[in-house]
Amino acid sequence: MDRRETIKLLxxxxxxxxxxxxxxxxxxxxxxxxxxxxxxxxQFFTDHEFETVRLLVDMIIPADDxxxxxxxVGVPEFMGxxxxxxxxxxxxxxxxxxxxxxxxxxxxxxxxxxxxDVQQRQVLDAIAYPGDADSELSHGVxxxxxxxxxxxxxxxxxxxxxxxxxxxxxxxxxEWTGAPEEEIERLGLSRVPWDTI
Amino acid sequence: xxxxxxxxxxxxxxxxxxxxxxxxxxxxxxxxxDVVMLEAGPMWDAATDGDMFTWNYSSPTRGAxxxxxxxxxxxxxxxxxxxxxxxxxxxxxxxxDWFRARMxxxxxxxxxxxxxxxxxxxxxxxxxxxxxxxxxxxxxxVAPYYDKVDRLVGIFGNQDGFYNEPDGxxxxxxxxxxNELLVMEGAKKIGIPVLANRLSIITQAHNGRPACHYCAxxxxxxxxxxxxxxxxxxxxxxxxxxxxTIIPNAMAREVTTDxxxxxxxxxxxxxxxLQEYQGRARTVVLAASACESARLLLNSKSPRxxxxxxxSSGVVGRYLMDSTGAxxxxxxxxxxxxxxxxxxxxGGSHIYIPWFGxxxxxxxxxxxxxxxxxGRRQPSYGFGGGIHQYNDLFDERPxxxxxxxxxxxxxYRDLYGAIGGFAARGEMLARYDNYCEIDPDTxxxxxxxxxxxxxxxxxxxxxxxxxxxxxxxxxVRAMGGEVLNPMPSREEGYGILxxxxxxxxxxxxxxxxxxxxxxLNAYCQAHDAKNVFVADGAPFVSQAxxxxxxxxxxxxxxxxxxxVELRDEGKL
Numbered sequence: 017m018d019r020r021e022t023i024k025l026l027x028x029x030x031x032x033x034x035x036x037x038x039x040x041x042x043x044x045x046x047x048x049x050x051x052x053x054x055x056x057x058x059q060f061f062t063d064h065e066f067e068t069v070r071l072l073v074d075m076i077i078p079a080d081d082x083x084x085x086x087x088x089v090g091v092p093e094f095m096g097x098x099x100x101x102x103x104x105x106x107x108x109x110x111x112x113x114x115x116x117x118x119x120x121x122x123x124x125x126x127x128x129x130x131x132x133d134v135q136q137r138q139v140l141d142a143i144a145y146p147g148d149a150d151s152e153l154s155h156g157v158x159x160x161x162x163x164x165x166x167x168x169x170x171x172x173x174x175x176x177x178x179x180x181x182x183x184x185x186x187x188x189x190x191e192w193t194g195a196p197e198e199e200i201e202r203l204g205l206s207r208v209p210w211d212t213i
Numbered sequence: 214x215x216x217x218x219x220x221x222x223x224x225x226x227x228x229x230x231x232x233x234x235x236x237x238x239x240x241x242x243x244x245x246x247d248v249v250m251l252e253a254g255p256m257w258d259a260a261t262d263g264d265m266f267t268w269n270y271s272s273p274t275r276g277a278x279x280x281x282x283x284x285x286x287x288x289x290x291x292x293x294x295x296x297x298x299x300x301x302x303x304x305x306x307x308x309x310d311w312f313r314a315r316m317x318x319x320x321x322x323x324x325x326x327x328x329x330x331x332x333x334x335x336x337x338x339x340x341x342x343x344x345x346x347x348x349x350x351x352x353x354x355v356a357p358y359y360d361k362v363d364r365l366v367g368i369f370g371n372q373d374g375f376y377n378e379p380d381g382x383x384x385x386x387x388x389x390x391x392n393e394l395l396v397m398e399g400a401k402k403i404g405i406p407v408l409a410n411r412l413s414i415i416t417q418a419h420n421g422r423p424a425c426h427y428c429a430x431x432x433x434x435x436x437x438x439x440x441x442x443x444x445x446x447x448x449x450x451x452x453x454x455x456x457x458t459i460i461p462n463a464m465a466r467e468v469t470t471d472x473x474x475x476x477x478x479x480x481x482x483x484x485x486x487l488q489e490y491q492g493r494a495r496t497v498v499l500a501a502s503a504c505e506s507a508r509l510l511l512n513s514k515s516p517r518x519x520x521x522x523x524x525s526s527g528v529v530g531r532y533l534m535d536s537t538g539a540x541x542x543x544x545x546x547x548x549x550x551x552x553x554x555x556x557x558x559x560g561g562s563h564i565y566i567p568w569f570g571x572x573x574x575x576x577x578x579x580x581x582x583x584x585x586x587x588g589r590r591q592p593s594y595g596f597g598g599g600i601h602q603y604n605d606l607f608d609e610r611p612x613x614x615x616x617x618x619x620x621x622x623x624x625y626r627d628l629y630g631a632i633g634g635f636a637a638r639g640e641m642l643a644r645y646d647n648y649c650e651i652d653p654d655t656x657x658x659x660x661x662x663x664x665x666x667x668x669x670x671x672x673x674x675x676x677x678x679x680x681x682x683x684x685x686x687x688x689v690r691a692m693g694g695e696v697l698n699p700m701p702s703r704e705e706g707y708g709i710l711x712x713x714x715x716x717x718x719x720x721x722x723x724x725x726x727x728x729x730x731x732x733l734n735a736y737c738q739a740h741d742a743k744n745v746f747v748a749d750g751a752p753f754v755s756q757a758x759x760x761x762x763x764x765x766x767x768x769x770x771x772x773x774x775x776x777v778e779l780r781d782e783g784k785l
Contacts, residue, residue: 076617082626086553097273140617146601147613164617168597169626173275175268178592181629182553186266186591189427189555192416194388194563196554202548205394206401210371210409212388213416 025168060106061092067129069095075140076167083180086171094170112159119156172179216480218491223249223458225776226479227492228465228509232762233748233769234500236362240773241498244702246780248491251463251481252293253501254315257446263434269309269593285499285593289434290323291316295711302665309533309649309666310713311504317461318444319502320716321762325561326431326440326764327584328368328413330359332377334571335757342578345643345674348754349726349735358767361552366441366766367419371409375494377690378567384416386428386563390556392548392633393564399692400566405684410565413441413763422446429590431560440560441762445564451460460492465505466661467513467522468497468745474517476745482659485667496776496785499722500769503533503751506648507721508664510644510732511651515536523722523732523739531648532723533668535758536715537581537639539678539708542697543689548587548631556589556630566635568758570680577676578748579640581758583685588631597625604628606695607749632697635688637681640758641712642673643720668712679707717761719750736775737768744785748772 062071073086075096086092099106116139120128124135131139143149143156144164171177179185200207225248226233241248259265264287270278270647272376276286283293292314299394301311314320333352338345363382370383386409389397397407414425425439438445451457462484469477469491469590478493499506507530513522521529559585569582604624610616616624652665682700689696701708725731728740737752739745748769757764779785 029637077622080619080622094273094275098277100275102275137642144617145612145615147615161599161615164601164615164621165595165598166785168600169275169594172592172596172625173594174270178270181589181626182593183591183629184553184555184588185589186268186428186430186558187555189557192387192425192427192558194395194553195391198390199551199554203391203395204393205398208371208389208394208397211385212409213369213385 060096064127064129065110066092066096067111068116068127071129071136072163073167073170075136076164077171083176086167089171089176090171091167095166098166098170108159108162112155112163115159117154119153143179215368216491219478219493221493222478223247223485223492224780225249225496225498225616226251226492227317227498227500228479229502229505229750230317230319230459231314231500231502232443232447232749232765235318235321235447236766236769237498237500237773238451238457239447241776242451242454242769244608244777245456246777247456248451249458249460249494251465251479251492252317252319252459252461253464253484254317254461256459256461257291257316257318257434257444259289259322259434259438260436261444263428263436265433265436266342266428267433269591274765275594282720284323284432288323289432290314290320290325292320299663300655300657301663303651304665304667307667308710308711308713309668311664311666311718312713312716313502313505315458318442318449321442322444323371323432323694323716324762325584325760326412326414327565327760328411328441330379331355331757331759332379333765334377334440335759337757338579338755341637344578346723346725346730346754349724355764357765358770361770362766363421364762366413366418366446367415367422368411368413369409369416370411373408373673375406375408375567376571380680381411383411384419386410387416387425388485388560389563390588391551392545392630393562393594395545395547395587395692396564396585396633396688399688402691403687404569405688406567406569408565408567410562412559412561414559415439415547425559427558429557429560431651440504444460457585463490464659464661465501465509466659468499468509470513470517470522470742472517474515476522482661482682484659487659490759496746496780498746498748498772498776499751500748502749503718503721503753504664506747506749506751507649508651510722513699518741523741523745525741526732528645528723528730528731530650530664530721531645531721532643533647533666533718534641534643534651534720534753536717536756537637537641537670537674537678537681537756538553538636538710538715539681540698541682541685541689542632542634543694544603544606544628544632544697545692545694546631547693549607549631550627551630554587557591558588562586574682575676577662577673577680577759579673579677581637581639581677581681583655583681583688584636584638585633586636587630589630589720592629597628600624600628603632603695603697607643612644634679635685637676637678637685638715638717638758638760639677639681640647640756642671643723643755644671649721668714670712671711672774674709675703675707678709679703682707702750717750717756719753719756719761722747722751724752738775744778746772
């Protein structure tokens, strides 16, 4: 069973498996949030859209020697949930993905997913640099800006993403010592002029 | 609908469990009064109901905000600017966003713990610049109560001796974060003062509460009670006296009065069974928040109080104020690509920029302060947002910002914690024409008439915010940074946020010696009904630029002591 099927099942049949407490909490938060959003839907993306999303997020955040890619940490599934949770984001997402396919059809006579790697990169090169993009492509640029942002939200807020960033915290600190001495020296800053704990 | 009348007559009914109500309950129960407290929301205890130490990745929304939780999914405040079933309205062409908490502790569950004393100037604005009114009391009247609040609750800070920023009884402050030292360096270059912040977070064990453990999550509710909220600091000792009864989910409708016009108690709707109840008490303390207290008084009409209780002056609801607010965001090249270490610290900044223009000739009265934010915080929904606007600022890129792929991935890492900024918070002037009133056409789901707001900014506030924008932008540049948000124009109000957005509303039931000009006397006692008192932000005659909680606590203590004295003298 692939990850996406799992997510679908979690949403639809929350008592189908033996669950850990964390699983149960996750599912209950998820369904509560979806209910709060007003229209409960287990799935937002069509299969074709989802395939496009999977390609895009990995082009935006690929794997490297420090961490995996966006699909490795479930960014497409995260996006699917956010679309259900935040209905105002649905039309810009659906429309943006449709814009992308229309653009590819005009240029390459096939959908984005069917394009070659080189063609896919050409498309992103055309819309990923707002300050340098052709003004005719403004809708693609706007879509890609928000899609990039959502990819970042989905990637860096995972445990893998936080570990990659080197976020250290959310823990009990016995003694607060402030900024590290090396950093204060590196920046040539003064020490704090008042007494601290 | 039944009207269920409580057989018991309490000494005091307190409406609201926030800073003012919590303090009134603390002082009055300790003095032996039998107190009932009404709260419009559920019971809440940070130790069991809060989300401290929850990882954002434990939720599919990664801690994102929503209408129900505008400050994030794990925020410890139940409430927001919009509450289902509890509408409010605005007069055409005016703005007001009304934030309400519905939970035990009210908005003490939602605040930055910035605990500033009003200074001597803040009580006598009219004497200084001819605008607004002076308070009927001065700093010397409130100072002993600020001291008591400092001792009881606990606060960190430094003895600065800074103009109009009275020092308190402080615990040692935490050392600044790296970005905060950078602010201090930049500020020194352009002559802007920086002080240690003053937060009601304890850096030493205090009254059985352990010292802060520096997880930066005050806003989620502190399960060790190391910061201030009424349920964790004031209500436990009040309940220990055995004199406090708390009724949650009780939405107050009106203060009931007798033929002489004195209060007899409070009628309220129980949100659980939707029945109408009547609680009886010899004294009523309104602490429901400035606007809710005004609404309650205006809805408490009787033959003796045809304009609403305590409103023979006609000014209940008037002189409504919030703080002005504006945001300035910068990117700082020195902070790009720095090493990993724990930068959480306390909830909120460890430094504070006080009002520094008090001795300058400016085109606005009063002042503002700057709050500082930044650092490597736990990533949440929205992380890295808008990166296309700034990932080329300090790195030559032939095609500008944005992009995708390995370079972009590295940009997110490098820029983490390199963005920071300032939130300007300024004094809004008290004006008769800024007010809330009862909307003649609209009720909430309990059938209680709702408030209609009528608030506009004046040139005073616009000019002040322009000055704050310019100062903070100069500060970003003095730090070596680049400002990310463009300077807003006059047409954009210089970026001033809508009134109500800063959640510092005060002034709707003001104090004054003249009953024709003010509903309350110098002890926050109604001129028109001697057993009615107000203990939230409503009695404030002016707002100062300062966060209001510490003054609400001090004033509520003073008012409550006065209630005890009057009772002991048989005058209530």
